[in-house]
Amino acid sequence: MNWYLKAIGPRKIVEFIILVVFVIFFLGPLLNLAILAFTGKWNYPDVLPQEWSLKWWTFVFQQEDVAKSIGLSFIIAFIVTGLSIILCIPAAYAFARIRFPLSRFFLFSFLLTHAFPKMGLYVTIAVLFYKLNLMNTMVGVVLIHMINVLMYMTWIPTAAFRNVHTAQEESARDVGASPFRVFRSITLPMAMPGIFVASIFTFLNSLDEAQGTFLVGIPNYKTMPIIMYSIIADYPAYAGAVFSIILTAPTIILLLAAKRFVSADIMASGFQIK
Numbered sequence: 001m002n003w004y005l006k007a008i009g010p011r012k013i014v015e016f017i018i019l020v021v022f023v024i025f026f027l028g029p030l031l032n033l034a035i036l037a038f039t040g041k042w043n044y045p046d047v048l049p050q051e052w053s054l055k056w057w058t059f060v061f062q063q064e065d066v067a068k069s070i071g072l073s074f075i076i077a078f079i080v081t082g083l084s085i086i087l088c089i090p091a092a093y094a095f096a097r098i099r100f101p102l103s104r105f106f107l108f109s110f111l112l113t114h115a116f117p118k119m120g121l122y123v124t125i126a127v128l129f130y131k132l133n134l135m136n137t138m139v140g141v142v143l144i145h146m147i148n149v150l151m152y153m154t155w156i157p158t159a160a161f162r163n164v165h166t167a168q169e170e171s172a173r174d175v176g177a178s179p180f181r182v183f184r185s186i187t188l189p190m191a192m193p194g195i196f197v198a199s200i201f202t203f204l205n206s207l208d209e210a211q212g213t214f215l216v217g218i219p220n221y222k223t224m225p226i227i228m229y230s231i232i233a234d235y236p237a238y239a240g241a242v243f244s245i246i247l248t249a250p251t252i253i254l255l256l257a258a259k260r261f262v263s264a265d266i267m268a269s270g271f272q273i274k
Contacts, residue, residue, distance in 0.1 A: 160194025
Protein backbone atom coordinates (compact mmCIF):
# COMPACT_ATOMS: atom_id res chain seq x y z
CA MET A 1 0.00 0.00 0.00
CA ASN A 2 2.81 2.42 0.90
CA TRP A 3 4.59 1.89 -2.42
CA TYR A 4 1.30 2.48 -4.25
CA LEU A 5 0.72 5.78 -2.44
CA LYS A 6 4.26 6.86 -3.23
CA ALA A 7 3.76 5.93 -6.89
CA ILE A 8 0.67 8.06 -7.40
CA GLY A 9 2.08 10.95 -5.36
CA PRO A 10 0.54 13.17 -2.67
CA ARG A 11 -0.72 15.67 -5.26
CA LYS A 12 -2.87 13.06 -6.96
CA ILE A 13 -4.25 11.96 -3.58
CA VAL A 14 -5.23 15.53 -2.71
CA GLU A 15 -6.84 16.01 -6.13
CA PHE A 16 -8.80 12.78 -5.68
CA ILE A 17 -10.03 13.85 -2.22
CA ILE A 18 -11.10 17.24 -3.57
CA LEU A 19 -12.96 15.51 -6.41
CA VAL A 20 -14.78 13.19 -3.99
CA VAL A 21 -15.76 16.13 -1.76
CA PHE A 22 -17.05 18.03 -4.80
CA VAL A 23 -19.08 15.06 -6.04
CA ILE A 24 -20.63 14.58 -2.60
CA PHE A 25 -21.36 18.30 -2.31
CA PHE A 26 -22.92 18.43 -5.79
CA LEU A 27 -24.72 15.09 -6.00
CA GLY A 28 -25.63 14.71 -2.31
CA PRO A 29 -28.63 17.07 -2.40
CA LEU A 30 -29.85 15.54 -5.68
CA LEU A 31 -29.61 12.04 -4.24
CA ASN A 32 -31.48 13.10 -1.13
CA LEU A 33 -34.12 14.72 -3.35
CA ALA A 34 -34.59 11.53 -5.34
CA ILE A 35 -34.93 9.43 -2.18
CA LEU A 36 -37.48 11.83 -0.66
CA ALA A 37 -39.61 11.77 -3.81
CA PHE A 38 -40.05 7.97 -3.59
CA THR A 39 -40.34 7.73 0.18
CA GLY A 40 -43.43 6.52 1.96
CA LYS A 41 -41.98 6.62 5.47
CA TRP A 42 -38.56 7.80 6.60
CA ASN A 43 -37.74 8.48 10.23
CA TYR A 44 -34.51 9.77 11.73
CA PRO A 45 -31.90 8.31 12.34
CA ASP A 46 -32.49 5.63 9.69
CA VAL A 47 -30.13 5.98 6.72
CA LEU A 48 -32.72 4.77 4.19
CA PRO A 49 -36.53 4.98 4.18
CA GLN A 50 -38.51 2.25 5.90
CA GLU A 51 -41.08 2.37 3.11
CA TRP A 52 -40.82 3.19 -0.61
CA SER A 53 -43.90 4.60 -2.32
CA LEU A 54 -45.24 6.64 -5.24
CA LYS A 55 -47.98 8.22 -3.15
CA TRP A 56 -46.38 11.67 -3.19
CA TRP A 57 -46.28 11.65 -6.99
CA THR A 58 -49.99 10.91 -6.96
CA PHE A 59 -50.49 13.59 -4.35
CA VAL A 60 -48.68 16.25 -6.40
CA PHE A 61 -50.51 15.51 -9.65
CA GLN A 62 -53.84 15.57 -7.84
CA GLN A 63 -53.25 19.14 -6.73
CA GLU A 64 -55.22 21.76 -8.57
CA ASP A 65 -53.44 23.48 -11.47
CA VAL A 66 -50.28 21.34 -11.26
CA ALA A 67 -50.63 19.69 -14.66
CA LYS A 68 -51.72 23.01 -16.17
CA SER A 69 -48.72 24.81 -14.68
CA ILE A 70 -46.31 22.23 -16.14
CA GLY A 71 -47.77 22.63 -19.62
CA LEU A 72 -47.84 26.42 -19.31
CA SER A 73 -44.19 26.55 -18.24
CA PHE A 74 -43.04 24.56 -21.27
CA ILE A 75 -45.23 26.57 -23.66
CA ILE A 76 -43.83 29.87 -22.34
CA ALA A 77 -40.25 28.53 -22.46
CA PHE A 78 -40.64 27.46 -26.11
CA ILE A 79 -42.20 30.80 -27.07
CA VAL A 80 -39.51 32.79 -25.26
CA THR A 81 -36.72 30.74 -26.83
CA GLY A 82 -38.16 31.06 -30.34
CA LEU A 83 -38.75 34.81 -30.11
CA SER A 84 -35.32 35.36 -28.54
CA ILE A 85 -33.67 33.54 -31.45
CA ILE A 86 -35.56 35.65 -33.98
CA LEU A 87 -34.75 38.95 -32.25
CA CYS A 88 -31.26 38.35 -30.85
CA ILE A 89 -29.47 36.37 -33.55
CA PRO A 90 -29.46 39.31 -36.02
CA ALA A 91 -28.23 41.56 -33.21
CA ALA A 92 -25.50 39.09 -32.30
CA TYR A 93 -24.38 38.91 -35.92
CA ALA A 94 -24.25 42.71 -36.06
CA PHE A 95 -22.13 42.87 -32.89
CA ALA A 96 -19.77 40.27 -34.34
CA ARG A 97 -19.38 41.63 -37.86
CA ILE A 98 -20.21 45.36 -37.84
CA ARG A 99 -18.01 47.93 -36.13
CA PHE A 100 -20.08 50.88 -34.95
CA PRO A 101 -19.66 53.50 -32.20
CA LEU A 102 -20.30 52.25 -28.66
CA SER A 103 -20.78 48.67 -29.86
CA ARG A 104 -18.96 47.26 -26.82
CA PHE A 105 -21.05 49.49 -24.54
CA PHE A 106 -24.32 48.23 -26.05
CA LEU A 107 -23.13 44.63 -25.84
CA PHE A 108 -22.13 45.15 -22.22
CA SER A 109 -25.54 46.73 -21.48
CA PHE A 110 -27.19 43.31 -21.86
CA LEU A 111 -25.56 42.39 -18.56
CA LEU A 112 -27.58 45.03 -16.73
CA THR A 113 -30.51 42.68 -16.16
CA HIS A 114 -28.14 40.48 -14.13
CA ALA A 115 -26.15 43.26 -12.47
CA PHE A 116 -28.48 43.87 -9.53
CA PRO A 117 -31.32 42.13 -7.68
CA LYS A 118 -34.01 41.19 -10.17
CA MET A 119 -36.92 42.01 -7.91
CA GLY A 120 -36.21 45.75 -8.14
CA LEU A 121 -36.07 45.51 -11.93
CA TYR A 122 -39.25 43.46 -12.06
CA VAL A 123 -41.16 45.90 -9.87
CA THR A 124 -40.18 48.76 -12.19
CA ILE A 125 -41.22 46.73 -15.23
CA ALA A 126 -44.48 45.76 -13.53
CA VAL A 127 -45.34 49.45 -13.06
CA LEU A 128 -44.75 50.04 -16.77
CA PHE A 129 -46.73 46.93 -17.73
CA TYR A 130 -49.62 48.11 -15.58
CA LYS A 131 -49.79 51.34 -17.57
CA LEU A 132 -49.68 49.37 -20.83
CA ASN A 133 -52.38 46.89 -19.69
CA LEU A 134 -49.92 43.98 -19.88
CA MET A 135 -50.42 42.77 -16.33
CA ASN A 136 -51.94 39.29 -16.02
CA THR A 137 -51.47 38.61 -19.74
CA MET A 138 -49.48 36.01 -21.68
CA VAL A 139 -47.73 38.79 -23.61
CA GLY A 140 -46.58 40.39 -20.36
CA VAL A 141 -45.24 37.11 -19.00
CA VAL A 142 -43.36 36.32 -22.23
CA LEU A 143 -41.86 39.82 -22.35
CA ILE A 144 -40.57 39.72 -18.78
CA HIS A 145 -39.05 36.29 -19.45
CA MET A 146 -37.35 37.63 -22.58
CA ILE A 147 -35.86 40.56 -20.66
CA ASN A 148 -34.23 38.06 -18.36
CA VAL A 149 -32.62 36.00 -21.16
CA LEU A 150 -31.30 38.71 -23.48
CA MET A 151 -27.76 38.28 -22.18
CA TYR A 152 -27.60 34.58 -23.11
CA MET A 153 -29.08 35.02 -26.55
CA THR A 154 -26.79 37.94 -27.40
CA TRP A 155 -23.42 37.26 -25.82
CA ILE A 156 -22.98 33.59 -26.67
CA PRO A 157 -24.08 33.83 -30.35
CA THR A 158 -21.91 36.95 -30.74
CA ALA A 159 -18.87 34.93 -29.67
CA ALA A 160 -19.95 32.08 -31.97
CA PHE A 161 -20.18 34.40 -34.99
CA ARG A 162 -16.79 35.94 -34.16
CA ASN A 163 -15.24 32.47 -34.18
CA VAL A 164 -16.26 32.07 -37.84
CA HIS A 165 -13.28 33.31 -39.86
CA THR A 166 -14.16 36.00 -42.38
CA ALA A 167 -11.82 34.35 -44.89
CA GLN A 168 -14.27 31.48 -45.26
CA GLU A 169 -17.11 33.88 -45.99
CA GLU A 170 -14.98 35.86 -48.44
CA SER A 171 -14.02 32.68 -50.31
CA ALA A 172 -17.69 31.83 -50.82
CA ARG A 173 -18.44 35.33 -52.09
CA ASP A 174 -15.50 35.13 -54.50
CA VAL A 175 -17.14 32.17 -56.25
CA GLY A 176 -20.42 34.04 -56.64
CA ALA A 177 -22.45 33.23 -53.52
CA SER A 178 -24.82 35.94 -52.36
CA PRO A 179 -24.44 37.39 -48.83
CA PHE A 180 -27.60 35.60 -47.71
CA ARG A 181 -26.40 32.26 -49.08
CA VAL A 182 -23.02 32.73 -47.38
CA PHE A 183 -24.77 33.37 -44.09
CA ARG A 184 -27.15 30.43 -44.53
CA SER A 185 -24.61 27.88 -45.81
CA ILE A 186 -21.41 28.85 -43.99
CA THR A 187 -21.74 31.35 -41.16
CA LEU A 188 -24.91 30.04 -39.53
CA PRO A 189 -23.96 26.31 -39.53
CA MET A 190 -20.54 27.08 -38.05
CA ALA A 191 -22.07 29.30 -35.36
CA MET A 192 -24.85 26.83 -34.62
CA PRO A 193 -23.17 25.16 -31.58
CA GLY A 194 -23.04 28.52 -29.80
CA ILE A 195 -26.62 29.31 -30.75
CA PHE A 196 -27.63 25.87 -29.51
CA VAL A 197 -26.00 26.52 -26.12
CA ALA A 198 -27.63 29.96 -25.87
CA SER A 199 -31.01 28.42 -26.71
CA ILE A 200 -30.61 25.82 -23.95
CA PHE A 201 -29.71 28.46 -21.38
CA THR A 202 -32.64 30.59 -22.53
CA PHE A 203 -35.10 27.71 -22.32
CA LEU A 204 -33.93 26.64 -18.86
CA ASN A 205 -33.89 30.20 -17.54
CA SER A 206 -37.45 30.76 -18.73
CA LEU A 207 -38.53 27.42 -17.27
CA ASP A 208 -37.13 28.42 -13.88
CA GLU A 209 -38.34 32.04 -13.84
CA ALA A 210 -40.60 32.76 -10.86
CA GLN A 211 -40.31 36.33 -9.56
CA GLY A 212 -41.19 38.11 -12.80
CA THR A 213 -44.00 35.66 -13.54
CA PHE A 214 -45.40 36.16 -10.05
CA LEU A 215 -45.48 39.95 -10.39
CA VAL A 216 -46.84 40.08 -13.93
CA GLY A 217 -48.82 36.86 -14.41
CA ILE A 218 -50.67 36.19 -11.15
CA PRO A 219 -53.41 35.06 -10.76
CA ASN A 220 -54.11 33.57 -14.19
CA TYR A 221 -50.59 32.50 -15.18
CA LYS A 222 -49.04 30.16 -12.62
CA THR A 223 -45.96 28.36 -13.85
CA MET A 224 -44.14 25.40 -12.29
CA PRO A 225 -41.85 27.42 -9.99
CA ILE A 226 -44.77 29.38 -8.54
CA ILE A 227 -46.79 26.24 -7.85
CA MET A 228 -43.66 24.59 -6.47
CA TYR A 229 -43.14 27.34 -3.90
CA SER A 230 -46.72 27.01 -2.69
CA ILE A 231 -46.44 23.22 -2.42
CA ILE A 232 -43.16 23.45 -0.50
CA ALA A 233 -44.64 26.03 1.87
CA ASP A 234 -47.94 24.27 2.53
CA TYR A 235 -47.18 20.54 2.19
CA PRO A 236 -44.55 18.00 3.42
CA ALA A 237 -41.02 17.98 2.04
CA TYR A 238 -41.81 14.78 0.12
CA ALA A 239 -44.22 16.66 -2.13
CA GLY A 240 -41.67 19.41 -2.66
CA ALA A 241 -39.10 16.80 -3.68
CA VAL A 242 -41.42 15.41 -6.34
CA PHE A 243 -42.04 18.81 -7.84
CA SER A 244 -38.34 19.64 -7.66
CA ILE A 245 -37.55 16.56 -9.74
CA ILE A 246 -40.18 17.56 -12.31
CA LEU A 247 -38.58 21.01 -12.51
CA THR A 248 -34.98 19.75 -12.47
CA ALA A 249 -35.28 16.89 -14.98
CA PRO A 250 -35.40 19.11 -18.12
CA THR A 251 -32.37 21.01 -16.84
CA ILE A 252 -30.28 17.86 -16.44
CA ILE A 253 -31.38 16.41 -19.78
CA LEU A 254 -30.65 19.59 -21.75
CA LEU A 255 -27.32 20.22 -20.04
CA LEU A 256 -26.25 16.65 -20.82
CA ALA A 257 -27.27 17.27 -24.43
CA ALA A 258 -25.21 20.46 -24.47
CA LYS A 259 -22.21 18.61 -23.05
CA ARG A 260 -22.64 15.87 -25.64
CA PHE A 261 -22.76 18.14 -28.69
CA VAL A 262 -20.92 21.32 -27.64
CA SER A 263 -17.43 21.77 -26.19
CA ALA A 264 -16.73 23.75 -23.03
CA ASP A 265 -14.64 26.24 -25.02
CA ILE A 266 -17.69 27.37 -26.96
CA MET A 267 -19.67 27.89 -23.74
CA ALA A 268 -16.86 29.87 -22.13
CA SER A 269 -16.17 32.04 -25.20
CA GLY A 270 -19.69 33.41 -25.06
CA PHE A 271 -18.83 35.47 -21.99
CA GLN A 272 -15.76 37.18 -23.41
CA ILE A 273 -15.78 40.70 -24.82
CA LYS A 274 -13.27 41.13 -27.64
